[in-house]
Amino acid sequence: MNIANPLPQACTTVSVVETLAHTHLYDCYQCGKCTAGCPMAAQMDITPNRLIRLLQLGREGEALDAQSIWQCVSCQTCATRCPKSVNCAGIMDALRQLSLEEGRVSPAQQRVMLFQKAFLDNIRRNGRLDEIELIVQFKLAGFMHDRRFSLLFQDAMLAPELNKRKKLHLRGKKVRDRAVLRRIFARSMDHS
């Protein structure tokens, strides 16, 4: 399988997920081992094995709308322990990507998506992560989304503590050639 190839035009969500995750969804026989080892399963609306089952049944909409795909911490335990070598962690990645592309990220999990987007945007501009810029950008995006002040002030007391330990870096060393980052991002985002 070639992730660099364009996705086929009229393909089903199942085949797109299989292509993105390099895995076979129908290999899953629902033993539940992925969910048993998942550190987030207790908080999830739809657990990993049930997400796979939904895809097998053609109910991909429910999987793409799930909160759990954004609660996943990408620890890789599910894929590591699967007796059928189903890349469950890769399926989570694929579902996140499709959920974002189709604009159907669970409203309760917008914050995680906004953080990941702010992170990538930061890399696109700087080449390397600028932590302070990321914090500001993420907090503003979060505030614009839910108008709640709690996120703005979360960790407000951390800055002086970091500063005391010389861990607050106002200006990171940037990459000299930052234009190449924009080109790499543009080519990677381009599905044609």
Added chain:
Amino acid sequence: MKIGYYPGCALHGSSDDYEESLRACLKTLDVQLQEIDEWICCGATAAHSLNQKLSIALPARNLALAERGGFGEMLAPCPMCSMQLIKAQKALAGNEGLRREMSRIVELEVRGTTRVLNLIQVFEQIGLDRLKAALKSPLKSLSAACYYGCLLTRPPDVVEFDDCEQPRSMEAILTALGAKTVDWSYRTECCGGGMTMASEETVLDLSHKILSNAAAHGANCLVVACPMCHVNLDMKQPDIEHRYGVRHGMVIYYLSDVVGMALGLPESALGINRHFVGKA
């Protein structure tokens, strides 16, 4: 010994105490680190969550830069970075079309010939015998819980390092340096990784369980080889204590901290004084 060095964003950001520690420690062992010129972020969880192609392209550029620098081996002390780099390397090795496509995308020919090492592997290359020979102050007071977290050993078919359920490589190093290590249950459980900002309660919950289990098994410190694990277990420990109404007071060392201490380096030379949780 001279090897390439891919610090990754964390070690040039708020986790630069990790860089300070491993640089001091490896210098004592005559390992010269040469930073990869113009390295860029590996993309981390954000890239593999939002765009699969980008999650190969960003590491691929770094692999190409390392090859251009002529490095046969490269240390990537952050397990997120090393896993991403190796994952890209394996994807390229198995697919010539993808390799050519990625070379075009990243504007550099990438072959994937540089071997990516985590910090434990660098110590293994130096060898336990050499570490023992350089031992100046045995770590007698430590009962260490070696914590591997997720990506040092997972996915196993990508990183191909140690045992993914019962790793022992850090214990072997610490034991050689005179420390006691404890058997405990959370050695490969997740601390919450990069969710520190996006979902703080996730990190506090998972990290609290890790700290509690280590203490219950008699550990007086945790040893990690990952900047994110250190952030969640050390920097967030006051928040964990506040949220759960407990006092952990668990010192979190980087692996290079404890090796450095055994080699006789003072804590200040290793950046240990810059951690959040100090010795009780």
